[in-house]
Amino acid sequence: MEKKSDYEILRSYVLDGNDNLVGKAPEGCVRLEVTHSVLSDDLLGTNNFKNFPLDIKIKDFKEKLYRFVGTEPKYMELILKDQSKTNEISKIDNDENLLSFYSPIDGMNIHIIDKDPNSYISELQDTSKIPKPVISEEDYNKRENTVKKYREEQSLMKQQQQEQEENSDPSESIKVGDRCKVLSDDPTNYDERLGKVAFVGTTDFSAGYWVGVELDLPLGKNDGSVKGKRYFTCSPKYGCFAKPKNIQVGDFPEEEI
Incomplete structure (x- = not known):
């Protein structure tokens, strides 16, 4: 059998044998992908894989998730899914259970359903409600170093250069x-x-x-x-x-x- 290099051994450990970026959690922890019913992956960040202790109680597990997604624990419904995020493994519904009770493994998905009827989180993704700055053309023309003035100056310089070329012997x-x-x-x-x-x-x-x-x-x-x-x-x-x-x-x- 061909001996693996130190780099290959380290890569295999970090990726846990899978050529992806799930990674491997430290001993006594599990690495889960966090998704949310309202927040998109863009808002959650490019790396929404987090390490969690297996011996943590679900009520404390929810507190950690609250600090990450903003949904209060009492309004959370948690579902553990497989790595494809399509198949449900189990509902996590007992706050006194340890996380290890549900047998999660690295790469699985913990999906948070926000049950808060007055949730403001969805508004974070609705940019239509953000007031847009409005300025009159008169006030804009009074400003210095604007794009409009820059383009006018460049156009004038080009015109003057052309006239100079045409009028020079x-x-x-x-x-x-x-x-x-x-x-x-x-x-x-x-x-x-x-x-x-x-x-x-x-x-x-x-x-x-x-x-x-x-x-x-x-x-x-x-x-x-x-x-x-x-x-x-x-x-x-x-x-x-x-x-x-x-x-x-x-x-x-x-x-x-």
Whole structure:
């Protein structure tokens, strides 16, 4: 037989031979999963397995459960179930009996039924009764460091940056004769048009700086002129204009039909 490592021996002891998180209670105790008729597992906590002495009287056992779930002992109905929490083993109904009288084993379920007619516990799970803070738009706008003001500031900064880029002279980075790629403003449009820069400057047809491109293929809209004014010369449908931010200069090979 293969000898187990110290880690495997310790793991087997803690998990009591079962590959789960029930664990094993200390000697003289039993480890039970506590559930409640009103409280959900989320409210009880992620680990609702608790160790209880086997020689504890049921009346004292209820006191311990009271401190955990908040249901008064006189309103408790206790049911011992198997590990699957579906099969009832026995009802725990005699306060003078010891817990060991009911022969519980590690991993079993002690289910608490709350019989209190005036129980407030169910209200702990009803968030609809919690008053929600309300603030008028006028008062909200007076506040500093709000999400709304942050978004407005970011939007303004982006707009100012775009205006600065459009109004700044791009001639230092984009020069007439440079090979270039014309990019689209539409993020879903992956079409790329190649050509050479034929014009850099301001125009009469729109504010800001523009770059005129003589395309390699007839994928443009003009011949270098717009609204009767010529900015450069090329064949019809070989010319286009784009904002500097949509021009990528590089050593692009010339496209052929």
